[in-house]
Structures are given as C-alpha cells and as structure tokens.
Amino acid sequence: xxxxxxxxxxxxxxxxxxxxxxxxxxxxxxxxxxxxxxxxxxxxxxxxxxxxxxxxxxxxxxxxxxxxxxxxxxxxxxxxxxxxxxxxxxxxxxxxxxxxxxxxxxxxxxxxxxxxxxxxxxxxxxxxxxxxxxxxxxxxxxxx
Amino acid sequence: xxxxxxxxxxxxxxxxxxxxxxxxxxxxxxxxxxxxxxxxxxxxxxxxxxxxxxxxxxxxxxxxxxxxxxxxxxxxxxxxxxxxxxxxxxxxxxxxxxxxxxxxxxxxxxxxxxxxxxxxxxxxxxxxxxxxxxxxxxxxxxxxxxxxxxxxxxxxxxxxxxxxxxxxxxxxxxxxxxxxxxxxxxxxxxxxxxxxxxxxxxxxxxxxxxxxxxxxxxxxxxxxxxxxxxxxxxxxxxxxxxxxxxxxxxxxxxxxxxxxxxxxxxxxxxxxxxxxxxxxxxxxxxxxxxxxxxxxxxxxxxxxxxxxxxxxxxxxxxxxxxxxxxxxxxxxxxxxxxxxxxxxxxxxxxxxxxxxxxxxxxxxxxxxxxxxxxxxxxxxxxxxxxxxxxxxxxxxxxxxxxxxxxxxxxxxxxxxxxxxxxxxxxxxxxxxxxxxxxxxxxxxxxxxxxxxxxxxxxxxxxxxxxxxxx
Numbered sequence: 001x002x003x004x005x006x007x008x009x010x011x012x013x014x015x016x017x018x019x020x021x022x023x024x025x026x027x028x029x030x031x032x033x034x035x036x037x038x039x040x041x042x043x044x045x046x047x048x049x050x051x052x053x054x055x056x057x058x059x060x061x062x063x064x065x066x067x068x069x070x071x072x073x074x075x076x077x078x079x080x081x082x083x084x085x086x087x088x089x090x091x092x093x094x095x096x097x098x099x100x101x102x103x104x105x106x107x108x109x110x111x112x113x114x115x116x117x118x119x120x121x122x123x124x125x126x127x128x129x130x131x132x133x134x135x136x137x138x139x140x141x142x143x144x
Numbered sequence: 145x146x147x148x149x150x151x152x153x154x155x156x157x158x159x160x161x162x163x164x165x166x167x168x169x170x171x172x173x174x175x176x177x178x179x180x181x182x183x184x185x186x187x188x189x190x191x192x193x194x195x196x197x198x199x200x201x202x203x204x205x206x207x208x209x210x211x212x213x214x215x216x217x218x219x220x221x222x223x224x225x226x227x228x229x230x231x232x233x234x235x236x237x238x239x240x241x242x243x244x245x246x247x248x249x250x251x252x253x254x255x256x257x258x259x260x261x262x263x264x265x266x267x268x269x270x271x272x273x274x275x276x277x278x279x280x281x282x283x284x285x286x287x288x289x290x291x292x293x294x295x296x297x298x299x300x301x302x303x304x305x306x307x308x309x310x311x312x313x314x315x316x317x318x319x320x321x322x323x324x325x326x327x328x329x330x331x332x333x334x335x336x337x338x339x340x341x342x343x344x345x346x347x348x349x350x351x352x353x354x355x356x357x358x359x360x361x362x363x364x365x366x367x368x369x370x371x372x373x374x375x376x377x378x379x380x381x382x383x384x385x386x387x388x389x390x391x392x393x394x395x396x397x398x399x400x401x402x403x404x405x406x407x408x409x410x411x412x413x414x415x416x417x418x419x420x421x422x423x424x425x426x427x428x429x430x431x432x433x434x435x436x437x438x439x440x441x442x443x444x445x446x447x448x449x450x451x452x453x454x455x456x457x458x459x460x461x462x463x464x465x466x467x468x469x470x471x472x473x474x475x476x477x478x479x480x481x482x483x484x485x486x487x488x489x490x491x492x493x494x495x496x497x498x499x500x501x502x503x504x505x506x507x508x509x510x511x512x513x514x515x516x517x518x519x520x521x522x523x524x525x526x527x528x529x530x531x532x533x534x535x536x537x538x539x540x541x542x543x544x545x546x547x548x549x550x551x552x553x554x555x556x557x558x559x560x561x562x563x564x565x566x567x568x569x570x571x572x573x574x575x576x577x578x579x580x581x582x583x584x585x586x587x588x589x590x591x592x593x594x595x596x597x598x599x600x601x602x603x604x605x606x607x608x609x610x611x612x613x614x
Contacts, residue, residue: 001523002523004521005520005523007490008490008495008520008521009492009495009496009497009498009519009520009535010496010497012487012506080451081450082449082451083449083451083453085453085455086449086451086453087453087454089390089392090386090390090451090452090453090454091451091452091453092390093389093390093452094451094452103451126524126531126532127523127524127528129527129528129531130524130525130526130527130528130529130531131524131525131527131528132527133526133527133530134207134210134525134526137206137209137213137526137527138206138207138209141209
C-alpha cells in the first residue's frame with residue numbers, strides 16, 4: 001500500500017502559510033482547521049518548511065512574545081518530502097525514527113497533500129486488520 | 145417528525161455496488177440494534193459479491209468463503225438486493241435522492257491503469273483484469289478472445305492479479321477442472337499452447353507485492369517449473385537495510401524462497417514460469433504481422449527515496465523479450481459515476497473519510513458516501529474493506545444524529561421497488577441469487593467442481609424460469 005491511498009480520502013486540503021506571516025496568524029490557522037502543523041511555502045507554492053504546534057510550544061515556554069514572531073523564526077527547515085507512490089511501511093518507519101509527525105507530499109513538483117503520523121498508523125492498522133480478517137476466513141474454511 | 149431510524153420511520157439507505165465494500169457497509173449498518181435501518185443493495189450485475197465472484201482466482205476457493213458472511217448480512221429482514229440495476233442506466237442519483245436518506249457508492253475500481261508505452265494497443269496486448277473477468281465468467285467479458293496459441297506470454301506486474309494470471313496460465317487442465325473457472329475458459333485453456341510465462345517486476349524481489357503463500361504456490365505448480373535469475377533476487381544492500389529497519393521478517397522469507405527457486409534444477413515440466421525483477425517495459429514491438437511480437441525491457445537499479453521507499457530507476461541497459469501475448473497489471477483505477485463528484489487525481493469518488501464532497505465548495509454533500517476501492521483506491525485484501533466501511537458508516541451515523549440527511553420525497557420501500565422494476569423488469573432479488581447459487585453448485589457437484597457458473601444474463605434468467613422473486 002502507498003501514500004496515495006491515504007490522500008485519496010483526505011480531500012485535497014493542505015493548509016499553508018508564508019514564512020513572513022506571524023505566529024499569531026499561524027495559531028489562528030491551526031485552531032481554525034483543528035490541525036497540528038502548517039506547510040510553509042514560498043512564492044512558487046514550493047514547501048520550504050513545516051511549522052508544527054510543537055515548534056510554537058517550545059518557543060512559547062521561554063518567550064512570552066511568541067505571538068509576534070515570524071513563521072520563518074520557528075519553522076523546521078530540515079524538510080523531508082514524500083511522494084504519492086511512497087510505501088506506507090517505509091514512510092511509517094522513517095517518520096518514527098526521524099520523529100516526524102507531518103510529511104508534505106509532492107507530486108510532479110507540486111504540493112498535493114500532507115500525511116500525519118496518525119494517518120499512517122490508521123492506514124497500517126486497517127491494513128493489518130484486513131489481513132487478519134481475511135486469513136481468519138480462510139483458516140475457518142480449512143476447518144470445515 | 146421524529147428523526148429516521150425508528151420502526152415508524154426507518155432510515156432508508158441505498159448502497160450502489162454489491163462487492164465486499166457494499167456488503168461491509170450493509171453489515172455495519174444492520175448490526176446496529178439501537179436504530180432501525182433499511183438497506184437496499186444495488187448492483188449492475190444480476191449476481192452479488194463483486195470481485196469475490198469475478199476477481200478472486202478460481203483456484204483460490206478458500207478466499208471466496210467470505211461470501212458466507214455476506215449471505216448472513218443478506219438474510220437480515222431489512223436487507224434487499226436489486227441485481228441488474230445500473231446507476232446511470234436504469235436509475236440516476238436524483239432517483240436515489242428521491243427515495244433514500246443516505247446513499248453509499250461502493251463500485252470499486254473497474255478499469256486498469258495503462259503502461260503508457262508505445263505498442264500498448266497492439267493486438268495481443270490486454271489488461272490483465274479482462275483476462276481475469278473472462279476466466280471468472282463475468283457476463284460483460286465472456287466473449288473476449290485471447291490468443292492462447294502463442295507460446296510465450298509476458299505478465300507485467302507482480303501484484304496479486306499478475307500472479308493469478310500467470311498461475312492460471314500455468315495450471316494444467318486437471319488442476320483447473322477442480323475449480324469454478326468459466327466453462328469456456330476451461331476449454332480455451334485446455335487447448336492453450338503457452339509454454340513460457342514471464343512475470344515482470346520493476347523493483348526487486350524484496351519489494352514485490354505478492355505474499356509468501358503466493359510465491360510458494362508458484363513453486364508447487366503441477367505443470368510448470370518456476371525459474372528465477374540468481375542475480376535478480378540476490379538481496380542488495382539497500383533492500384537489506386530497509387527490511388532490517390522495518391523488522392520485515394516476511395520480506396526476508398520472500399527473498400529466501402525466491403533464492404531457493406534460483407538454485408532449483410528444472411524438473412522438465414511442460415511449462416516454465418520465469419519471475420523477473422528489476423525490469424520495466426518501455427515498448428511493445430510489432431511482430432511484423434500487426435500484433436505483439438515482443439516486449440522491450442529496460443533494466444532497473446534500486447534507489448531509496450527521501451522517505452526510505454525503495455524505487456526503481458532505469459539504467460541504460462535494455463533487452464528484448466520475444467512474446468506473442470502481453471497482460472498488463474500495473475494497477476487499477478476507479479471509473480467516474482454519473483452525477484457523482486470524482487477526484488481525477490486519485491481516481492476515486494471525491495471524498496473525505498467517506499463523505500462525498502462537493503467539487504466546488506469541498507464541503508460534504510448531505511446524504512452521499514463512499515467506501516472501498518472507489519473511496520481510497522485499489523489497495524489491501526478483501527478484509528481491508530471492513531475497517532474502511534466502518535469509517536464510512538461512522539460518518540453516516542454521525543450525520544444521522546446531526547440531522548444531515550437527504551429528504552426523500554417518497555421513502556416507502558415499495559415505491560422504489562416499483563420504480564426499479566419499471567426501469568429494469570429483469571431485476572433479480574437475493575432469493576433469485578440463492579436459487580442460482582444452488583443451481584450452479586448442483587451443476588458443479590455432478591462434475592466434481594465447486595460450481596459451474598452461469599456466465600450470461602439470459603442464461604441466468606432462463607435458469608430461473610424467466611421470472612424473479614423478492
């Protein structure tokens with residue numbers, strides 16, 4: 001199974017922000033869409049970073065003026081990008097080992113979606129549940 | 145008026161497509177004891193089960209045992225089946241909106257992906273799904289022709305459909321006689337002159353989609369030796385690292401089995417099945433007679449993507465494989481349903497977690513849902529559709545609780561039945577199917593086969609005495 005299967009049921013909504021926008025605006029977007037991260041894009045809509053709630057919390061713990069800071073100050077620039085054809089298993093293990101919770105997905109140079117660690121866990125769980133269910137059906141049949 | 149879901153006012157649901165996803169949606173709905181729900185399941189074919197009947201290979205009868213759970217769902221007093229009713233032909237979405245509170249589309253992925261290479265449309269090149277539908281007796285495909293006088297065949301892909309096609313091509317008539325393969329296909333395959341079958345995978349052995357039981361089965365064919373090139377299955381450093389990182393013991397085992405095939409001497413069986421890896425077709429070549437004469441392959445090497453996915457990358461080395469018949473199995477795609485928003489990018493009904501979205505506002509369209517392959521794309525095994533359908537049903541029940549429903553003008557079960565019978569007089573019910581099933585099984589019993597299928601609609605109607613019952 002690949003990442004396309006996750007994106008297919010997420011609509012094509014990716015909430016983005018620009019590096020020169022404020023953290024206040026970023027928090028507004030995170031709350032409005034009930035999400036954990038924003039993809040930071042440049043003029044050509046290319047992702048240049050990810051801003052997660054964790055990035056903001058980390059700064060807020062020691063800087064009360066966090067609201068006025070710019071997205072560019074806090075975003076993670078060390079970006080890993082996925083593609084729709086990436087294997088679910090590989091993506092899952094990379095997200096776990098690199099401690100990434102949000103993975104922007106690119107297709108043909110265009111940002112087409114974002115996959116969260118929750119999406120990956122759910123897809124893997126459904127995949128395994130499905131296999132168990134099918135195997136049980138076969139085993140039960142063998143018992144007859 | 146009280147919300148639907150009560151004895152006085154049941155929630156009326158139409159499900160379009162009677163494959164596993166459709167049955168699982170029905171099962172999750174009918175299992176609710178706190179709600180009274182009527183489920184009408186429609187299919188464009190007279191028979192239910194979707195790909196379990198028309199897709200799962202005839203020599204994999206055990207997998208078809210899942211139909212027993214579908215029959216259990218169908219036995220629910222609030223379940224009705226309308227076979228032979230096609231959306232866009234006999235009814236449209238507006239008809240359904242006029243009679244139901246909720247509609248779920250579960251039509252699957254009905255077409256194959258193209259390879260996008262020159263020569264793909266030459267005679268002798270076919271989608272593997274057509275061959276599968278043909279040997280399984282799908283009424284729309286029973287007149288397909290495949291040139292089985294060819295000795296050399298390539299099957300592009302190493303997913304389970306590709307493996308099924310290769311295996312069926314390699315089966316002996318004696319092996320096939322014990323299955324429920326369509327009678328005409330059994331006869332055609334009995335006359336088959338196929339001797340060499342190639343399964344072509346673009347990535348390495350460790351990345352092949354087939355499962356270990358499937359690989360083992362290929363090594364136990366009565367009439368075909370399995371052949372593997374040692375350098376194509378040897379585990380490379382990237383794949384080893386990926387398998388180790390993900391703790392994929394089954395992946396190691398798969399490579400181990402394939403390596404054992406590479407060492408195995410040929411037993412001199414009449415056919416040979418060769419599993420090739422790290423090759424991609426770049427063109428089908430003309431035999432000179434206007435048909436497929438060969439397939440040009442480029443050799444690939446493996447690279448890891450940013451997320452650690454092992455990908456195939458073409459090298460400058462290529463080879464020509466002479467073959468007279470090609471089956472492509474490089475993926476499937478959903479077909480747009482008339483009047484239902486479609487997401488062309490992923491080839492699915494435009495949806496969010498099973499709620500159909502309006503293409504302009506990207507907001508849910510009240511009362512419309514989707515599940516299965518037409519919702520998420522073609523992935524997983526039959527059972528994967530169960531949790532998938534549950535996600536959709538959860539959304540349906542949330543929307544019921546919130547009052548986000550269609551407002552049918554006439555929700556009477558008898559009204560929609562009248563409409564369907566008027567539009568399609570030959571509509572079949574589940575009782576008809578159970579009679580057909582019994583007849584098929586009885587025909588099979590006489591010949592030591594699980595069943596002998598009816599493959600034409602008029603044949604089915606004739607067997608039922610040209611009349612249908614609820």
